[in-house]
Amino acid sequence: MINQVKEIPIEGITYKNLKIEKKPLSREYVPPPPELVPRANRAVCIDPGHTCMPLGAMWATLGVHRAIPFVQGAQGCTTYVRYTFSRIFREPATIANASFHEDAAVFGGRKNLVRGVRNLVCRYQPELIAIVTTCSSEVIGDDIHSFLDEALDLMEEELGPEVREAVKFVVVNTPSFAGSHVEGYNRASREFLKALARKSGETREHVCLIPGMMTPGDIRELKHMMELMGVSHRVLFDISETLDCPLVGMPDRIPYYPPGGTPVEAFVRAGDAQAIFALSPDAGSAGAQWLDRRYKVPAYVMTMPIGVRNTDHFLRNVAEATDRPIPDRLRWERGIFLDAMADTLHYTMMKKVALCGDPDFVAAATWFVCELGMVPTYILVGTKSRRAEEDIRQACEEYGHQPVVMNGGDQFEWEYALKNDIPDVILGHSRCVNIAREIQVPLVRFGFPVYDRVGYQREPIVGYRGGERFLARIVNAILDHQYPDDRTHQ
Amino acid sequence: MDAIHLVHAPVGCGYYTWGTRRHLGDGYNWARPGVLENEANHRRHCYTTAMSEEDIIFGGTEKLKQALLEAFRINPGARGAIIYNTCSTALIGDDIEQVAREVSKEVGKPVFACASPGFCGVSQSKGHHEFNFQFYKWLLKYREEHPEVCLKEEEKTPYDVNIIGEYNIDWDEVVIVPLFEKLGLRILNVFTGNARLENLFKLPDASLSIVHCQRSATYIAELIKQGFKVPYLRVSLFGIEQTAKALRDVAAWFGEDKMRRRAEEIIEEEITAIKPAVEWYRERLSGKKVAIYVGAPRVWHWPKVMEELGMEVVACMTTFGHREDYEKIIHRVKPGTLIIDNPNEFEIEEMIETCKPDLFLTGLKEKYLVRKFGVPTLNSHSYEKGPYAGFRGFVNFARDIYQAVAAPVWQLARQDF
Numbered sequence: 001m002i003n004q005v006k007e008i009p010i011e012g013i014t015y016k017n018l019k020i021e022k023k024p025l026s027r028e029y030v031p032p033p034p035e036l037v038p039r040a041n042r043a044v045c046i047d048p049g050h051t052c053m054p055l056g057a058m059w060a061t062l063g064v065h066r067a068i069p070f071v072q073g074a075q076g077c078t079t080y081v082r083y084t085f086s087r088i089f090r091e092p093a094t095i096a097n098a099s100f101h102e103d104a105a106v107f108g109g110r111k112n113l114v115r116g117v118r119n120l121v122c123r124y125q126p127e128l129i130a131i132v133t134t135c136s137s138e139v140i141g142d143d144i145h146s147f148l149d150e151a152l153d154l155m156e157e158e159l160g161p162e163v164r165e166a167v168k169f170v171v172v173n174t175p176s177f178a179g180s181h182v183e184g185y186n187r188a189s190r191e192f193l194k195a196l197a198r199k200s201g202e203t204r205e206h207v208c209l210i211p212g213m214m215t216p217g218d219i220r221e222l223k224h225m226m227e228l229m230g231v232s233h234r235v236l237f238d239i240s241e242t243l244d245c246p247l248v249g250m251p252d253r254i255p256y257y258p259p260g261g262t263p264v265e266a267f268v269r270a271g272d273a274q275a276i277f278a279l280s281p282d283a284g285s286a287g288a289q290w291l292d293r294r295y296k297v298p299a300y301v302m303t304m305p306i307g308v309r310n311t312d313h314f315l316r317n318v319a320e321a322t323d324r325p326i327p328d329r330l331r332w333e334r335g336i337f338l339d340a341m342a343d344t345l346h347y348t349m350m351k352k353v354a355l356c357g358d359p360d361f362v363a364a365a366t367w368f369v370c371e372l373g374m375v376p377t378y379i380l381v382g383t384k385s386r387r388a389e390e391d392i393r394q395a396c397e398e399y400g401h402q403p404v405v406m407n408g409g410d411q412f413e414w415e416y417a418l419k420n421d422i423p424d425v426i427l428g429h430s431r432c433v434n435i436a437r438e439i440q441v442p443l444v445r446f447g448f449p450v451y452d453r454v455g456y457q458r459e460p461i462v463g464y465r466g467g468e469r470f471l472a473r474i475v476n477a478i479l480d481h482q483y484p485d486d487r488t489h490q
Numbered sequence: 491m492d493a494i495h496l497v498h499a500p501v502g503c504g505y506y507t508w509g510t511r512r513h514l515g516d517g518y519n520w521a522r523p524g525v526l527e528n529e530a531n532h533r534r535h536c537y538t539t540a541m542s543e544e545d546i547i548f549g550g551t552e553k554l555k556q557a558l559l560e561a562f563r564i565n566p567g568a569r570g571a572i573i574y575n576t577c578s579t580a581l582i583g584d585d586i587e588q589v590a591r592e593v594s595k596e597v598g599k600p601v602f603a604c605a606s607p608g609f610c611g612v613s614q615s616k617g618h619h620e621f622n623f624q625f626y627k628w629l630l631k632y633r634e635e636h637p638e639v640c641l642k643e644e645e646k647t648p649y650d651v652n653i654i655g656e657y658n659i660d661w662d663e664v665v666i667v668p669l670f671e672k673l674g675l676r677i678l679n680v681f682t683g684n685a686r687l688e689n690l691f692k693l694p695d696a697s698l699s700i701v702h703c704q705r706s707a708t709y710i711a712e713l714i715k716q717g718f719k720v721p722y723l724r725v726s727l728f729g730i731e732q733t734a735k736a737l738r739d740v741a742a743w744f745g746e747d748k749m750r751r752r753a754e755e756i757i758e759e760e761i762t763a764i765k766p767a768v769e770w771y772r773e774r775l776s777g778k779k780v781a782i783y784v785g786a787p788r789v790w791h792w793p794k795v796m797e798e799l800g801m802e803v804v805a806c807m808t809t810f811g812h813r814e815d816y817e818k819i820i821h822r823v824k825p826g827t828l829i830i831d832n833p834n835e836f837e838i839e840e841m842i843e844t845c846k847p848d849l850f851l852t853g854l855k856e857k858y859l860v861r862k863f864g865v866p867t868l869n870s871h872s873y874e875k876g877p878y879a880g881f882r883g884f885v886n887f888a889r890d891i892y893q894a895v896a897a898p899v900w901q902l903a904r905q906d907f
Contacts, residue, residue, distance in 0.1 A: 009766065009770040009771065009889075010764075010766070010767045010885065011881055012764070012767070012877075012882045012884065012885030012886035012888075012889065013664065013665065013877060013882050013883065013885075013886060014875075015875070018664055020514075020516050020661065020664070021516060022516060022518045022521070022526050023516050023517050023518065024517075024520060024526060024567070025492055025517050025518065025519055025531055025568070025569075026519070026520065026566055026567035028520065028523070029520035029521075029522060029523040029524070029525075030520075030566050031562070032564045033563055033564070036560055036563060036564055041556075041561050042557070043537050043556035043557040044496070044537055044538070044539065044555045044556075044557035044558070044560045044561050044562060044564075045501065045504075045537075045539065045540035045557075046535050046536065046537055046561070046564065047508070047535055047536050048501045048504065048505050048536065048538060048540060050501065050503045051501060051505040051506065051789075052500060052501055052502025052503075052505065053502075054502070055502070073577070073608075074577055074608030074609040075613065076503070076506075076608040076614075078503075079610070079855070080502070080506035080507075080841055081506075082855045083506070083510065083809075083854060083855055084506065084514065084857050086854050086857075087854065090618070090858055090864065091858050092835070092855075092856075092858045092859035093855075094835055094845050099610070100577075100609040101607060101609050101610075101611070101612065102610060102611075103582075104609060105577075105581060105607070105609045121834050124613055124836070134577070135499075135500050135546075135576075135577055135578035136577035136578060136581060136608070136609060137580065139577075139578050139581045140581065141544065175543070176502045176503075176578075177541050177542055177545070177546045177578065178542075178543045180501070198726060204812065232776040245728055247861060247862060247864070247899075247903050248862065248864075248903075249861060249864040249903045249904055250863055250864055251864075253842065254836065254839040255835065255836050255839055256835075256839060256862055256863075281834075324764075331500065338764065372591030412535070412564075417524055419521070426898075427584035431508075431509075432535060433498065433528070434527065434528040434529055437528040438521035438525060438527060438528050439521075439522070439524065444732040
């Protein structure tokens with residue numbers, strides 16, 4: 001044998017030689033009773049398109065510098081959210097918990113909060129604690145504000161009056177039965193600003209951005225665009241340097257805190273901002289609109305800047321709010337994006353695409369696929385949203401498409417539709433993997449949550465550059481799947 | 491595996507338990523005519539009542555009943571159902587047991603109601619405990635009402651055994667079950683990895699229970715022992731020495747020379763097969779320091795395994811260990827080993843500073859934290875590339891440990907730049 005490398009020791013049992021035989025549970029395929037397919041006709045929810053409210057509030061909190069969410073509930077409410085964040089970002093997420101047991105269920109969570117907050121302050125010295133409530137504390141009826149007052153009084157006695165200044169508190173009420181994770185983020189955006197924002201009267205020339213549940217890569221792309229515009233800006237709930245951090249070998253000191261995050265000060269100054277942009281209408285508009293009402297900071301609530309039209313719209317509004325021109329550099333990026341669209345139109349035009357995800361992502365992506373000449377067929381909006389539905393209708397009217405929109409439906413309903421009318425490509429998240437494999441259609445991952453492939457949290461889909469990357473992903477997925485190699489070599 | 495798992499709760503509780511831990515199975519439903527679904531029945535779909543505010547105020551039992559009936563119609567392959575309540579539905583007092591009885595009668599399939607509110611007990615260990623007791627109670631009743639589900643007298647053999655506390659993480663069963671089958675045993679049940687309801691009804695009909703996870707499932711083995719005089723043996727099925735001991739113990743329990751000889755043959759055959767690989771890894775892993783933080787039993791299953799790889803255990807932590815688990819840990823580690831009960835992140839960080847492990851065996855949530863400290867990790871809950879149990883799985887385990895420790899990235903991270 002020539003040119004042979006040194007032998008690598010045997011592997012125990014690899015996936016390949018496991019050879020598990022799949023055993024069908026029933027003799028043949030039985031389609032579900034047609035009347036049980038639409039979500040509205042069912043009591044049972046199968047494969048929900050959204051998760052619980054506290055997750056959104058915790059997501060927002062983890063975008064704040066040295067902030068820790070304190071979950072007033074049972075341990076599972078924290079464990080599973082940490083688990084979800086770790087899966088998506090492959091980063092640690094520090095979240096504290098009140099650890100409800102039977103006594104809390106009977107007597108309420110006062111003791112848990114008072115002691116828990118004290119421990120957290122002493123051991124972690126956070127700059128901000130967001131008390132996030134859960135189903136159980138809301139059903140019991142915990143009076144969080146009075147508990148917090150008591151905790152503060154006790155801490156002041158023990159640790160001195162500085163503690164009131166050193167740690168800021170925000171309370172976010174998030175009973176899961178009243179909304180989804182998107183609503184949780186939305187509420188957090190309002191409560192943070194309500195608790196912290198002030199107007200000093202000095203005019204400061206900066207704008208605030210509430211990104212919603214964008215990835216670290218998306219947020220970095222937003223900052224890049226703002227820098228090119230020359231606009232002084234603050235991203236509120238900035239997870240780009242808290243949930244995406246370098247490996248350093250050994251942090252300087254413990255406890256480990258990620259270096260980044262929006263400083264508390266930025267929330268305080270939000271009252272003086274020139275404008276506030278909510279770039280995910282369903283996750284963040286509550287905060288922006290509150291700031292507008294309270295401190296007359298003009299609020300711009302707009303579709304997420306995915307695709308040409310939405311990015312144009314965003315930048316025009318930034319230009320209008322700050323009275324600055326759109327620089328040539330951004331026009332260049334836009335031109336590159338358009339160039340990429342022109343180069344690939346034969347692969348995207350008239351392709352049927354099904355979409356699934358959170359309302360903000362899906363509404364914006366619908367605009368984008370329309371711009372690519374694709375035909376949206378079935379659109380599942382994971383959390384019911386009137387605004388997203390209107391946005392989708394508007395896009396489809398403009399481009400002459402008539403998709404089926406399942407607003408607030410579950411994945412079962414959507415899945416069944418796809419099985420009967422197979423699209424060319426699916427834009428969805430990691431929960432769509434099974435359906436994509438079963439109908440043998442490529443899945444382009446985006447939105448919340450993507451956890452089964454690496455790198456998605458770092459790669460932007462917003463802005464012109466992000467759009468170009470997103471387009472490349474869509475086209476490459478189609479090429480991999482539908483075109484033999486000799487037809488892609490031009 | 492072949493049941494519908496319906497979580498009676500607001501949406502999150504069901505959502506997070508959907509397709510998370512890799513407890514795999516081989517029973518599949520049809521996706522389309524001729525095409526099986528991509529994941530086994532119990533992992534493919536998430537069924538929940540997704541309680542709304544209105545449901546919480548007015549009660550959710552009717553919704554639960556309707557939901558369960560619909561789920562049975564949508565999933566005709568399911569052999570039964572297990573319904574779980576959670577914090578909110580327990581607080582509002584929904585009677586899930588009543589629903590289970592009614593639906594079971596209506597569809598003619600078994601339905602088990604498991605009361606599992608999150609605030610109950612100190613940790614998930616209470617959930618294991620509760621499931622064991624409630625399930626056993628229900629099992630007895632169901633067997634009484636439906637005697638046909640029991641193993642018929644003429645079908646019984648003296649070699650029928652249950653493997654209890656084995657959850658088929660990443661197909662551990664593929665390595666474990668054949669070992670015992672080769673001994674001449676018939677495995678009636680694996681509680682509850684890749685388990686079928688029809689088999690679980692036969693749990694009390696075995697002659698012996700072999701208990702692997704002794705935290706989550708000794709309860710039911712003990713109940714079966716008390717109720718049906720089926721004794722149980724505790725075993726560890728990780729690493730060479732412990733797996734060999736398990737086989738010898740089981741053979742000794744049956745007391746037949748033939749089986750004893752068979753056990754020795756299996757052990758020799760398996761060790762010969764894996765020895766070169768294990769030695770190759772041992773050579774490269776010797777002297778490394780390791781910290782272990784898993785649920786509970788693996789923390790005492792594994793110190794011996796680490797020793798077999800020449801590694802030194804410097805710290806042990808459990809999420810939900812009881813006194814009994816800590817006694818076992820103390821018994822199996824060297825004096826001076828740091829032991830922490832249910833550490834928080836801060837304590838884990840302190841452990842890393844003081845013990846300086848070369849490897850941390852832990853789960854998903856902690857692994858990213860300790861990596862920031864430059865410490866390699868291994869997902870010890872769901873495994874990286876399992877199975878890890880038994881003889882053959884041990885090579886996978888050793889390989890993944892070696893890959894974690896030997897990856898060039900840690901060296902690069904330590905370089906000054």
